[in-house]
Amino acid sequence: MRLVLLGPPGAGKGTQSTRLQDKYKIPQLSTGDMLRAAVKAGTPIGLKAKAIMDAGGLVPxxxxxGIIAERIDEPDAKTGFILDGFPRTVKQAEALASILHAKHMDLDAVIELVVDDRALLARIEKRAQESIARGDAVRADDNPxxxxxxxxxxxxxxxxxSAFYAAKCALKAVDGMAPIDDVSAAIERALHERKNAAASTRAGGA
Known part of the structure; x- marks a missing residue:
């Protein structure tokens, strides 16, 4: 199962990724974690990234x-993975498609958690007010x-x-404002729909 999970901060991607990891026994791959691991391992690409970061630059x-291409070749990712935080741009999405094509892989689905921005902001503002009322410092993540x-x-x-993947009929939108269990169930339905559609396509081409 190879997935891309899209959704804004606060949409619940972390919670759903953990559930998908447990169910399908596949790793969640975040660009930040992969960069740190590559730097720590001292791989050629990791050393290049370290030099850029040490100089205060943004990793291109x-x-x-390149780090993602290395990471998905690791043994724990052989049966699949969840990409969280990547791709962020169409250029990155095109690069990911090229990587997977070269490795004879395909994405099984791109799941987008759709949320109401106003509801998310209200939630953040409430948390910030509660922190202030307790006399605690407002977390950086809770600054409205x-x-x-x-x-x-x-x-x-x-x-x-989102439009890039929708054009390829790979995108499945899920209501991220629903209760956690309902979101999980909707993701499972979306994955089954994608699986059935892929099977139909293969059968039609046979």
């Missing part, structure tokens, strides 16, 4: 893509203004990515 797409900017950035970058 080709380096991130910073969170609003993260949401705007996400939608600006990812809307074209």
């Amino acid at each position: 797409d080709e380096t991130v893509v 203004e910073a969170f609003r900017k993260r949401l705007e950035s996400y939608h600006a970058q990812t809307a074209p990515v």
